[in-house]
Amino acid sequence: MGICLPNPGEAHINGVIVPEEKAYEEAAKQFLMAKVPTLFPGPLVLWAWNEKAAKKATAIRHLYNTLKECVQPGQTPMLIPMPDYRPKYPKINPEVEINPNHPNLTIWHNKIDCCMFIGVHCHQANLSLKIIRGGTSCYTIAMCAQAGHEDAMLSFRDASVEKIMKLADAVKRLKGSVKPRLTSAKHGA
Amino acid sequence: MSKERIKISEDLYDIMPSDYQDLVKSATYGKEDRGWKDIGNSKELIEQHSLCAGCPESMAFRYILASLPNPEDTVMVGSTGCTSLVFPMVAVHNIHSLFGNQNAIATGLKRALSVRFPGRTKDVVVLAGDGATVDIGLDMTLQAWFRQEKFTTICFDNELYANTGGQESGLMQKGFVAKMAPVGKLFDKVRLPEIARESGCHYVIQCTVSKPSLIEKVVRNAVMIAREIGPTYLQLYTPCILEIGKNSMEGLQEMRDSEKPTERFAYREYISEPAKQLLAEVSAKDKEKKAAAKQLASQGA
Numbered sequence: 277m278g279i280c281l282p283n284p285g286e287a288h289i290n291g292v293i294v295p296e297e298k299a300y301e302e303a304a305k306q307f308l309m310a311k312v313p314t315l316f317p318g319p320l321v322l323w324a325w326n327e328k329a330a331k332k333a334t335a336i337r338h339l340y341n342t343l344k345e346c347v348q349p350g351q352t353p354m355l356i357p358m359p360d361y362r363p364k365y366p367k368i369n370p371e372v373e374i375n376p377n378h379p380n381l382t383i384w385h386n387k388i389d390c391c392m393f394i395g396v397h398c399h400q401a402n403l404s405l406k407i408i409r410g411g412t413s414c415y416t417i418a419m420c421a422q423a424g425h426e427d428a429m430l431s432f433r434d435a436s437v438e439k440i441m442k443l444a445d446a447v448k449r450l451k452g453s454v455k456p457r458l459t460s461a462k463h464g465a
Numbered sequence: 466m467s468k469e470r471i472k473i474s475e476d477l478y479d480i481m482p483s484d485y486q487d488l489v490k491s492a493t494y495g496k497e498d499r500g501w502k503d504i505g506n507s508k509e510l511i512e513q514h515s516l517c518a519g520c521p522e523s524m525a526f527r528y529i530l531a532s533l534p535n536p537e538d539t540v541m542v543g544s545t546g547c548t549s550l551v552f553p554m555v556a557v558h559n560i561h562s563l564f565g566n567q568n569a570i571a572t573g574l575k576r577a578l579s580v581r582f583p584g585r586t587k588d589v590v591v592l593a594g595d596g597a598t599v600d601i602g603l604d605m606t607l608q609a610w611f612r613q614e615k616f617t618t619i620c621f622d623n624e625l626y627a628n629t630g631g632q633e634s635g636l637m638q639k640g641f642v643a644k645m646a647p648v649g650k651l652f653d654k655v656r657l658p659e660i661a662r663e664s665g666c667h668y669v670i671q672c673t674v675s676k677p678s679l680i681e682k683v684v685r686n687a688v689m690i691a692r693e694i695g696p697t698y699l700q701l702y703t704p705c706i707l708e709i710g711k712n713s714m715e716g717l718q719e720m721r722d723s724e725k726p727t728e729r730f731a732y733r734e735y736i737s738e739p740a741k742q743l744l745a746e747v748s749a750k751d752k753e754k755k756a757a758a759k760q761l762a763s764q765g766a
Contacts, residue, residue: 317477317480321474321477322473322474322477322481323471323472323473323474324472324473324474324475329474330474330475330476332474333474333475333476333477334474334475334476336476336477337476337477355477355480356480357477357480357481357482359481359482359485362553362554363553364553364554365515365550365553365554369482372480372482373482
Protein backbone atom coordinates (compact mmCIF):
# COMPACT_ATOMS: atom_id res chain seq x y z
CA MET A 277 0.00 0.00 0.00
CA GLY A 278 1.05 3.60 -0.33
CA ILE A 279 3.60 4.85 -2.80
CA CYS A 280 6.43 2.57 -3.88
CA LEU A 281 9.73 4.27 -4.52
CA PRO A 282 11.25 3.81 -7.97
CA ASN A 283 13.98 1.32 -8.78
CA PRO A 284 17.20 2.54 -10.41
CA GLY A 285 16.44 3.90 -13.89
CA GLU A 286 12.90 4.78 -12.89
CA ALA A 287 11.12 7.74 -11.32
CA HIS A 288 7.62 8.32 -10.02
CA ILE A 289 5.00 10.78 -11.13
CA ASN A 290 2.13 11.22 -8.69
CA GLY A 291 3.00 7.85 -7.18
CA VAL A 292 3.06 5.97 -10.46
CA ILE A 293 6.39 4.40 -11.35
CA VAL A 294 7.60 5.51 -14.80
CA PRO A 295 10.80 5.21 -16.82
CA GLU A 296 13.18 8.04 -15.94
CA GLU A 297 13.00 9.48 -19.47
CA LYS A 298 9.29 10.15 -19.06
CA ALA A 299 9.95 11.95 -15.77
CA TYR A 300 12.46 14.30 -17.43
CA GLU A 301 9.78 15.30 -19.96
CA GLU A 302 7.13 15.77 -17.29
CA ALA A 303 9.43 17.78 -14.99
CA ALA A 304 10.51 20.01 -17.88
CA LYS A 305 6.86 20.49 -18.86
CA GLN A 306 5.91 21.48 -15.32
CA PHE A 307 8.77 23.97 -15.16
CA LEU A 308 7.79 25.53 -18.48
CA MET A 309 4.13 25.73 -17.51
CA ALA A 310 4.83 27.38 -14.15
CA LYS A 311 4.66 31.08 -13.55
CA VAL A 312 7.46 30.91 -10.99
CA PRO A 313 9.49 27.72 -11.53
CA THR A 314 11.97 27.50 -8.69
CA LEU A 315 15.01 25.44 -7.75
CA PHE A 316 15.72 24.90 -4.06
CA PRO A 317 19.35 23.75 -3.64
CA GLY A 318 20.11 22.44 -0.16
CA PRO A 319 23.24 22.24 2.01
CA LEU A 320 24.60 19.18 0.23
CA VAL A 321 25.24 21.26 -2.88
CA LEU A 322 25.40 24.81 -1.55
CA TRP A 323 28.47 23.96 0.50
CA ALA A 324 31.48 22.64 -1.39
CA TRP A 325 32.01 19.58 0.81
CA ASN A 326 33.85 17.86 -2.02
CA GLU A 327 34.43 18.07 -5.74
CA LYS A 328 31.20 16.24 -6.53
CA ALA A 329 29.13 18.76 -4.59
CA ALA A 330 30.79 21.65 -6.41
CA LYS A 331 30.11 20.00 -9.78
CA LYS A 332 26.46 19.52 -8.87
CA ALA A 333 26.28 23.20 -7.94
CA THR A 334 27.60 24.07 -11.41
CA ALA A 335 24.99 21.82 -12.99
CA ILE A 336 22.22 23.42 -10.95
CA ARG A 337 23.32 26.86 -12.07
CA HIS A 338 23.25 25.56 -15.66
CA LEU A 339 19.70 24.25 -15.17
CA TYR A 340 18.63 27.60 -13.74
CA ASN A 341 20.20 29.51 -16.62
CA THR A 342 18.50 27.15 -19.09
CA LEU A 343 15.15 27.78 -17.40
CA LYS A 344 15.70 31.52 -17.68
CA GLU A 345 16.49 31.18 -21.37
CA CYS A 346 13.53 28.93 -22.13
CA VAL A 347 10.63 30.60 -20.31
CA GLN A 348 8.34 33.14 -21.84
CA PRO A 349 7.72 36.73 -20.74
CA GLY A 350 5.74 36.76 -17.51
CA GLN A 351 7.43 33.64 -16.16
CA THR A 352 10.04 34.21 -13.45
CA PRO A 353 12.40 31.35 -12.64
CA MET A 354 13.99 31.55 -9.20
CA LEU A 355 16.93 29.95 -7.44
CA ILE A 356 16.44 30.07 -3.67
CA PRO A 357 18.84 28.36 -1.25
CA MET A 358 18.16 26.24 1.82
CA PRO A 359 21.56 26.83 3.50
CA ASP A 360 20.80 24.79 6.62
CA TYR A 361 17.96 23.38 8.65
CA ARG A 362 17.98 25.60 11.74
CA PRO A 363 14.52 26.69 12.79
CA LYS A 364 15.22 30.39 12.44
CA TYR A 365 13.30 32.67 14.76
CA PRO A 366 11.56 35.05 14.71
CA LYS A 367 11.31 34.45 10.98
CA ILE A 368 13.28 33.84 7.82
CA ASN A 369 13.47 36.24 4.94
CA PRO A 370 11.38 34.36 2.33
CA GLU A 371 12.78 36.48 -0.46
CA VAL A 372 16.28 35.09 -0.04
CA GLU A 373 15.95 31.65 1.53
CA ILE A 374 13.74 28.69 2.32
CA ASN A 375 13.67 26.86 5.64
CA PRO A 376 12.48 23.26 6.01
CA ASN A 377 10.48 24.10 9.12
CA HIS A 378 8.21 26.55 7.32
CA PRO A 379 8.85 26.23 3.57
CA ASN A 380 5.31 27.39 2.84
CA LEU A 381 6.35 30.97 3.73
CA THR A 382 8.81 31.09 0.84
CA ILE A 383 6.31 29.45 -1.53
CA TRP A 384 3.56 31.91 -0.61
CA HIS A 385 5.74 35.00 -0.60
CA ASN A 386 7.20 34.37 -4.05
CA LYS A 387 4.03 32.81 -5.48
CA ILE A 388 5.99 29.73 -6.49
CA ASP A 389 3.92 27.20 -8.40
CA CYS A 390 6.55 24.59 -9.27
CA CYS A 391 9.66 23.77 -7.31
CA MET A 392 12.45 21.24 -7.26
CA PHE A 393 14.45 20.20 -4.21
CA ILE A 394 18.02 19.12 -4.73
CA GLY A 395 20.83 18.56 -2.27
CA VAL A 396 18.56 18.45 0.76
CA HIS A 397 18.98 15.62 3.29
CA CYS A 398 16.09 13.19 2.91
CA HIS A 399 14.40 13.68 6.26
CA GLN A 400 14.39 17.46 5.87
CA ALA A 401 13.18 17.16 2.26
CA ASN A 402 10.34 14.91 3.43
CA LEU A 403 9.35 17.43 6.09
CA SER A 404 9.40 20.32 3.60
CA LEU A 405 7.58 18.41 0.88
CA LYS A 406 4.81 17.41 3.30
CA ILE A 407 4.33 21.00 4.48
CA ILE A 408 4.29 22.32 0.92
CA ARG A 409 1.88 19.65 -0.18
CA GLY A 410 -0.41 20.30 2.78
CA GLY A 411 -0.39 24.09 2.70
CA THR A 412 0.08 25.16 -0.90
CA SER A 413 -0.82 23.96 -4.38
CA CYS A 414 2.76 24.13 -5.60
CA TYR A 415 3.94 21.26 -7.82
CA THR A 416 6.85 19.54 -6.10
CA ILE A 417 9.77 17.75 -7.73
CA ALA A 418 12.57 15.98 -5.86
CA MET A 419 15.95 15.32 -7.43
CA CYS A 420 16.97 12.87 -4.75
CA ALA A 421 20.47 11.44 -4.42
CA GLN A 422 19.09 8.38 -2.64
CA ALA A 423 15.94 6.36 -3.36
CA GLY A 424 13.45 9.13 -4.14
CA HIS A 425 10.66 10.88 -2.25
CA GLU A 426 7.11 9.67 -1.97
CA ASP A 427 6.04 13.12 -0.73
CA ALA A 428 7.05 14.82 -3.97
CA MET A 429 4.63 14.80 -6.88
CA LEU A 430 7.51 13.81 -9.13
CA SER A 431 10.68 12.24 -7.88
CA PHE A 432 13.93 11.19 -9.46
CA ARG A 433 16.43 9.00 -7.64
CA ASP A 434 20.24 8.69 -7.64
CA ALA A 435 20.69 12.36 -8.56
CA SER A 436 23.92 13.11 -10.37
CA VAL A 437 25.46 15.86 -12.47
CA GLU A 438 24.43 13.93 -15.60
CA LYS A 439 20.82 13.74 -14.50
CA ILE A 440 20.62 17.45 -13.77
CA MET A 441 22.10 18.18 -17.21
CA LYS A 442 19.61 15.77 -18.79
CA LEU A 443 16.77 17.69 -17.17
CA ALA A 444 18.23 20.95 -18.52
CA ASP A 445 18.35 19.35 -21.98
CA ALA A 446 14.71 18.33 -21.68
CA VAL A 447 13.75 21.90 -20.77
CA LYS A 448 15.66 23.15 -23.79
CA ARG A 449 14.00 20.57 -26.01
CA LEU A 450 10.49 21.53 -24.92
CA LYS A 451 11.12 25.27 -25.18
CA GLY A 452 8.22 26.95 -26.97
CA SER A 453 6.07 23.83 -27.06
CA VAL A 454 4.47 24.20 -23.63
CA LYS A 455 1.86 26.82 -22.90
CA PRO A 456 2.55 28.60 -19.62
CA ARG A 457 -0.16 29.08 -17.02
CA LEU A 458 -1.28 32.66 -17.15
CA THR A 459 -2.16 33.20 -13.52
CA SER A 460 -0.91 31.90 -10.24
CA ALA A 461 -3.29 29.72 -8.30
CA LYS A 462 -4.41 30.31 -4.73
CA HIS A 463 -1.63 30.49 -2.14
CA GLY A 464 0.97 31.31 -4.69
CA ALA A 465 0.68 28.25 -6.80
CA MET B 466 35.69 19.92 10.35
CA SER B 467 38.03 22.73 9.60
CA LYS B 468 37.61 26.13 8.05
CA GLU B 469 38.89 24.73 4.75
CA ARG B 470 35.78 22.57 4.58
CA ILE B 471 33.38 25.43 5.29
CA LYS B 472 33.27 26.70 1.73
CA ILE B 473 30.34 27.78 -0.36
CA SER B 474 30.06 26.26 -3.84
CA GLU B 475 31.35 28.89 -6.20
CA ASP B 476 28.46 28.65 -8.64
CA LEU B 477 25.87 29.23 -5.94
CA TYR B 478 27.79 31.76 -3.85
CA ASP B 479 25.73 34.74 -5.00
CA ILE B 480 22.42 33.28 -3.83
CA MET B 481 23.60 32.50 -0.30
CA PRO B 482 22.17 34.87 2.34
CA SER B 483 24.77 37.35 3.52
CA ASP B 484 25.06 35.91 7.04
CA TYR B 485 26.47 32.68 5.58
CA GLN B 486 28.84 34.55 3.30
CA ASP B 487 30.05 36.51 6.33
CA LEU B 488 30.60 33.31 8.31
CA VAL B 489 32.94 32.03 5.64
CA LYS B 490 34.67 35.35 5.06
CA SER B 491 35.17 36.72 8.53
CA ALA B 492 34.32 34.26 11.28
CA THR B 493 37.15 33.23 13.63
CA TYR B 494 37.14 29.47 13.04
CA GLY B 495 40.67 28.17 13.14
CA LYS B 496 42.10 31.33 14.71
CA GLU B 497 44.34 30.29 17.58
CA ASP B 498 44.11 33.43 19.67
CA ARG B 499 40.40 34.03 19.23
CA GLY B 500 38.65 35.74 22.11
CA TRP B 501 36.06 38.28 23.16
CA LYS B 502 38.01 41.09 21.50
CA ASP B 503 36.98 39.66 18.14
CA ILE B 504 33.43 40.72 18.90
CA GLY B 505 32.67 43.64 16.65
CA ASN B 506 35.66 42.98 14.37
CA SER B 507 34.63 39.66 12.92
CA LYS B 508 31.54 37.62 12.26
CA GLU B 509 30.28 36.20 15.53
CA LEU B 510 29.23 32.57 15.80
CA ILE B 511 25.85 33.67 17.08
CA GLU B 512 23.58 35.28 14.54
CA GLN B 513 20.71 36.95 16.34
CA HIS B 514 19.05 35.68 19.47
CA SER B 515 15.50 35.42 20.62
CA LEU B 516 16.15 36.23 24.26
CA CYS B 517 14.67 39.25 25.99
CA ALA B 518 16.26 42.64 25.37
CA GLY B 519 19.22 43.12 27.69
CA CYS B 520 19.28 39.51 28.85
CA PRO B 521 22.66 38.75 30.49
CA GLU B 522 22.41 35.23 29.06
CA SER B 523 22.85 36.70 25.58
CA MET B 524 26.07 38.40 26.74
CA ALA B 525 27.24 35.12 28.21
CA PHE B 526 26.51 33.31 24.96
CA ARG B 527 28.49 35.82 22.94
CA TYR B 528 31.51 35.69 25.24
CA ILE B 529 31.50 31.89 25.42
CA LEU B 530 31.20 31.46 21.66
CA ALA B 531 33.98 33.99 21.11
CA SER B 532 36.20 32.14 23.62
CA LEU B 533 35.86 28.49 22.61
CA PRO B 534 39.39 27.48 21.61
CA ASN B 535 38.32 25.13 18.86
CA PRO B 536 34.79 26.00 17.65
CA GLU B 537 35.05 24.11 14.37
CA ASP B 538 35.68 20.90 16.33
CA THR B 539 33.37 21.57 19.26
CA VAL B 540 29.93 20.14 19.86
CA MET B 541 27.72 21.89 22.37
CA VAL B 542 24.97 20.04 24.19
CA GLY B 543 22.03 22.09 25.37
CA SER B 544 18.90 21.40 27.32
CA THR B 545 15.42 22.81 27.74
CA GLY B 546 15.27 26.40 28.85
CA CYS B 547 16.05 29.88 27.58
CA THR B 548 19.36 28.58 26.18
CA SER B 549 17.52 26.22 23.87
CA LEU B 550 15.98 29.23 22.11
CA VAL B 551 19.44 30.47 21.21
CA PHE B 552 21.08 27.30 19.92
CA PRO B 553 19.36 27.43 16.52
CA MET B 554 21.20 30.72 15.92
CA VAL B 555 24.61 29.34 16.80
CA ALA B 556 27.18 28.39 14.13
CA VAL B 557 28.74 25.62 16.24
CA HIS B 558 27.53 22.03 16.09
CA ASN B 559 24.98 21.52 18.82
CA ILE B 560 22.55 18.94 20.14
CA HIS B 561 19.39 19.64 22.08
CA SER B 562 18.84 16.96 24.69
CA LEU B 563 15.77 16.09 26.70
CA PHE B 564 15.41 18.17 29.85
CA GLY B 565 18.15 17.15 32.27
CA ASN B 566 19.82 14.55 30.06
CA GLN B 567 22.54 16.86 28.78
CA ASN B 568 25.48 15.35 30.67
CA ALA B 569 24.46 11.81 29.75
CA ILE B 570 24.20 12.80 26.07
CA ALA B 571 27.55 14.58 26.27
CA THR B 572 29.13 11.47 27.78
CA GLY B 573 28.09 9.28 24.87
CA LEU B 574 28.98 11.96 22.38
CA LYS B 575 32.47 12.55 23.76
CA ARG B 576 33.20 8.82 23.82
CA ALA B 577 31.86 8.34 20.29
CA LEU B 578 33.90 11.27 18.98
CA SER B 579 37.10 9.85 20.48
CA VAL B 580 36.46 6.52 18.74
CA ARG B 581 35.42 8.08 15.44
CA PHE B 582 38.19 10.70 15.34
CA PRO B 583 41.06 9.21 17.34
CA GLY B 584 43.69 11.61 16.03
CA ARG B 585 41.65 14.80 16.32
CA THR B 586 40.83 17.05 19.23
CA LYS B 587 37.07 17.17 19.64
CA ASP B 588 35.66 19.24 22.47
CA VAL B 589 32.25 18.75 24.02
CA VAL B 590 30.69 21.55 26.04
CA VAL B 591 27.43 21.22 27.93
CA LEU B 592 25.51 24.45 28.34
CA ALA B 593 22.29 24.33 30.35
CA GLY B 594 20.31 26.33 32.85
CA ASP B 595 20.13 25.74 36.57
CA GLY B 596 16.92 23.73 36.29
CA ALA B 597 18.51 21.26 33.90
CA THR B 598 21.85 21.12 35.72
CA VAL B 599 20.86 21.09 39.36
CA ASP B 600 17.23 19.96 39.61
CA ILE B 601 16.00 17.76 36.81
CA GLY B 602 19.42 16.68 35.57
CA LEU B 603 21.39 16.50 38.82
CA ASP B 604 21.74 12.73 38.58
CA MET B 605 23.19 12.90 35.07
CA THR B 606 25.39 15.87 36.00
CA LEU B 607 26.91 14.13 39.02
CA GLN B 608 27.29 10.73 37.41
CA ALA B 609 29.25 12.28 34.53
CA TRP B 610 31.59 13.91 37.05
CA PHE B 611 31.95 10.71 39.09
CA ARG B 612 32.96 8.90 35.91
CA GLN B 613 35.53 11.60 35.12
CA GLU B 614 34.05 12.29 31.70
CA LYS B 615 36.24 14.66 29.75
CA PHE B 616 33.94 17.54 28.93
CA THR B 617 32.99 20.93 30.32
CA THR B 618 29.67 21.65 32.00
CA ILE B 619 28.52 25.26 32.00
CA CYS B 620 25.50 26.23 34.06
CA PHE B 621 23.72 29.50 33.34
CA ASP B 622 22.47 30.20 36.84
CA ASN B 623 19.52 32.59 36.82
CA GLU B 624 18.27 31.20 40.10
CA LEU B 625 14.83 30.12 38.87
CA TYR B 626 12.87 28.61 35.99
CA ALA B 627 12.70 31.77 33.93
CA ASN B 628 11.42 30.29 30.69
CA THR B 629 8.20 29.03 32.28
CA GLY B 630 7.37 32.06 34.35
CA GLY B 631 9.43 31.98 37.54
CA GLN B 632 9.23 28.73 39.49
CA GLU B 633 11.60 27.90 42.32
CA SER B 634 14.83 26.12 41.44
CA GLY B 635 17.49 24.50 43.58
CA LEU B 636 19.86 27.36 42.85
CA MET B 637 17.38 30.02 43.95
CA GLN B 638 18.54 31.94 47.00
CA LYS B 639 16.82 31.30 50.33
CA GLY B 640 13.79 33.48 50.99
CA PHE B 641 13.39 34.66 47.38
CA VAL B 642 9.79 35.09 46.28
CA ALA B 643 9.17 34.49 42.60
CA LYS B 644 6.06 34.92 40.51
CA MET B 645 5.24 31.23 40.68
CA ALA B 646 6.84 30.59 44.07
CA PRO B 647 4.87 32.91 46.34
CA VAL B 648 5.82 31.29 49.65
CA GLY B 649 9.49 32.04 49.19
CA LYS B 650 12.39 29.62 49.02
CA LEU B 651 12.59 27.70 52.28
CA PHE B 652 16.09 26.26 52.03
CA ASP B 653 19.52 27.42 50.97
CA LYS B 654 20.84 27.71 47.43
CA VAL B 655 22.33 24.34 46.48
CA ARG B 656 26.11 24.58 46.75
CA LEU B 657 26.89 23.01 43.42
CA PRO B 658 30.44 24.37 43.07
CA GLU B 659 31.39 22.55 46.28
CA ILE B 660 29.53 19.45 45.16
CA ALA B 661 31.36 19.65 41.81
CA ARG B 662 34.71 19.77 43.56
CA GLU B 663 33.86 16.80 45.75
CA SER B 664 32.48 14.90 42.76
CA GLY B 665 35.78 15.03 40.91
CA CYS B 666 35.70 18.19 38.79
CA HIS B 667 39.21 19.48 38.17
CA TYR B 668 38.30 23.08 37.51
CA VAL B 669 35.33 24.76 39.16
CA ILE B 670 34.52 28.42 38.78
CA GLN B 671 31.66 30.50 40.06
CA CYS B 672 31.34 34.03 38.71
CA THR B 673 29.08 36.43 36.87
CA VAL B 674 29.43 37.35 33.19
CA SER B 675 30.09 41.03 33.83
CA LYS B 676 33.73 40.76 32.71
CA PRO B 677 34.31 39.36 29.21
CA SER B 678 38.04 38.84 29.73
CA LEU B 679 37.36 36.69 32.79
CA ILE B 680 34.82 34.60 30.88
CA GLU B 681 37.32 34.14 28.06
CA LYS B 682 39.94 32.93 30.50
CA VAL B 683 37.72 30.52 32.42
CA VAL B 684 36.10 29.07 29.29
CA ARG B 685 39.47 28.40 27.67
CA ASN B 686 40.87 26.90 30.86
CA ALA B 687 37.81 24.75 31.40
CA VAL B 688 37.89 23.37 27.84
CA MET B 689 41.67 22.72 27.91
CA ILE B 690 41.50 20.94 31.27
CA ALA B 691 38.47 18.88 30.24
CA ARG B 692 40.29 17.88 27.07
CA GLU B 693 43.38 16.60 28.89
CA ILE B 694 42.42 15.72 32.45
CA GLY B 695 38.74 15.42 33.37
CA PRO B 696 35.45 17.16 34.04
CA THR B 697 35.24 20.90 34.58
CA TYR B 698 32.36 23.05 35.79
CA LEU B 699 31.50 26.73 35.35
CA GLN B 700 28.60 28.28 37.18
CA LEU B 701 27.84 31.65 35.62
CA TYR B 702 25.34 34.08 37.06
CA THR B 703 23.07 35.27 34.27
CA PRO B 704 20.18 36.95 36.10
CA CYS B 705 16.73 36.89 34.56
CA ILE B 706 15.96 40.59 34.58
CA LEU B 707 12.27 40.01 34.05
CA GLU B 708 11.88 37.69 36.98
CA ILE B 709 13.78 39.87 39.42
CA GLY B 710 11.96 43.02 38.38
CA LYS B 711 14.79 44.80 36.58
CA ASN B 712 14.83 46.75 33.34
CA SER B 713 16.75 45.81 30.20
CA MET B 714 19.63 48.13 31.04
CA GLU B 715 20.07 46.85 34.58
CA GLY B 716 21.38 43.33 33.97
CA LEU B 717 25.03 44.32 34.03
CA GLN B 718 24.69 46.30 37.24
CA GLU B 719 22.83 43.41 38.86
CA MET B 720 25.79 41.15 38.07
CA ARG B 721 28.30 43.71 39.36
CA ASP B 722 26.35 44.06 42.58
CA SER B 723 26.18 40.30 43.03
CA GLU B 724 29.88 39.66 42.54
CA LYS B 725 31.13 41.86 45.38
CA PRO B 726 33.33 39.94 47.82
CA THR B 727 30.56 39.48 50.39
CA GLU B 728 27.86 38.60 47.89
CA ARG B 729 26.73 35.16 46.74
CA PHE B 730 28.43 35.38 43.33
CA ALA B 731 31.83 36.52 44.52
CA TYR B 732 34.46 34.94 42.27
CA ARG B 733 35.39 31.48 43.53
CA GLU B 734 37.63 28.91 41.93
CA TYR B 735 38.93 25.46 42.60
CA ILE B 736 41.73 23.98 40.50
CA SER B 737 43.01 20.46 41.12
CA GLU B 738 46.77 19.80 41.24
CA PRO B 739 46.98 18.12 37.80
CA ALA B 740 44.93 20.97 36.35
CA LYS B 741 47.24 23.56 37.93
CA GLN B 742 50.19 21.80 36.35
CA LEU B 743 48.51 21.78 32.94
CA LEU B 744 47.64 25.47 33.15
CA ALA B 745 51.23 26.26 34.10
CA GLU B 746 52.48 24.31 31.06
CA VAL B 747 50.02 26.07 28.76
CA SER B 748 51.00 29.43 30.18
CA ALA B 749 54.71 28.69 29.71
CA LYS B 750 54.11 27.68 26.10
CA ASP B 751 52.10 30.86 25.47
CA LYS B 752 54.93 32.94 26.91
CA GLU B 753 57.43 31.18 24.67
CA LYS B 754 55.26 31.80 21.64
CA LYS B 755 54.84 35.47 22.49
CA ALA B 756 58.58 35.88 23.05
CA ALA B 757 59.33 34.20 19.71
CA ALA B 758 56.80 36.42 17.95
CA LYS B 759 58.27 39.49 19.58
CA GLN B 760 61.76 38.47 18.51
CA LEU B 761 60.57 37.85 14.97
CA ALA B 762 58.90 41.24 14.88
CA SER B 763 62.03 43.00 16.14
CA GLN B 764 64.16 41.19 13.52
CA GLY B 765 61.70 42.24 10.84
CA ALA B 766 61.82 45.86 12.02
